[in-house]
Amino acid sequence: MASASSGLASKLSSFSKNNFLSSSDLNTNQILSLFELAKQLKVGNRRIDLGNRVLGLIFKKASTRTRVSFQVAMARLGGQTVDLNPQVTQLGRGEPIKDTARVLSRYCDALAIRTFSQQEIEEYAEWSSIPVINALTDLEHPCQALADYLTIQEKFGELKGINLSYIGDGNNVANSLMICGALLGVNVNICSPNGFEADSNILEKARSLTEFGSKISICNDPFKAAKEAQVIYTDVWASMGQEKEHLKRKEIFEQYKVDQKLIDLADDSVVLLHCLPAHRGEEVTEEVLEGKNSSVFDQAENRLHVQQALLAVQLGGL
Ligand code: CP
């Protein structure tokens, strides 16, 4: 046990105090070691006490899973979180990020930030002397992708060569799935309507990370994508900040609804994932979300374990 723990510590020490702004901030070995640590924490084989460390939460968008899993993860590590909601801090009145970041670095040990632009989170990281964690931007949702692949590893016992088809909007969740999947040897196919494909720069970035032979592709045919899938993943058609486009998108995305017909095209044991919150009757039907192939609540639970592992590493607790 002691040697297994110290082995993990040495594999992960290179990530101590690092930012986690993009799925590409971790390498393959670090991700797999984080999963090992997350699984140890999950089954209670490992206790880590960081001793009164504080994580600041700056959330400009709504959140249930990310916010609460970070709060609980810190509590389990013997630390705590402080809510730095822009509505109740000077951020909401226009205090610059460069000042806010330097002040908060004197009080907190890490910051988890959910906001709109990736550039904003990068600016926080530039001015902070403590680790900054991307808790979702319009471009990426890297903590989500860690939980997603941990769940897939638990279901299949491996990651390399697994075929994941993401059917829906080429959004932040899809982007992080591509990058993290590339690092883990997963074949990721992002299937979206014309004009809603995943970000081309992220696609290129993911393809540059495929040293373990994964195939990262985009397509427009949901039936073909479903047929090839061992994992079918979907997310909302209109993300936070796109509410005005909701009705228009509902028409455009209708063919991309993950319903029983689509699930039946895939292998009988296909795993359905969704980052949640779900819009039942839109991107996924009630029948499928609640059906035998759905692992969405195991997936949501893994947010906690993998983020607890991430914080333990970033805050130097190993
Ligand atoms: N999946 C996810 O990030 O959920 P929340 O928006 O509730 O945090």
Ligand code: NVA
């Ligand atoms: N793509 C969604 C994910 C929510 C967890 C959004 O950004 O709103």
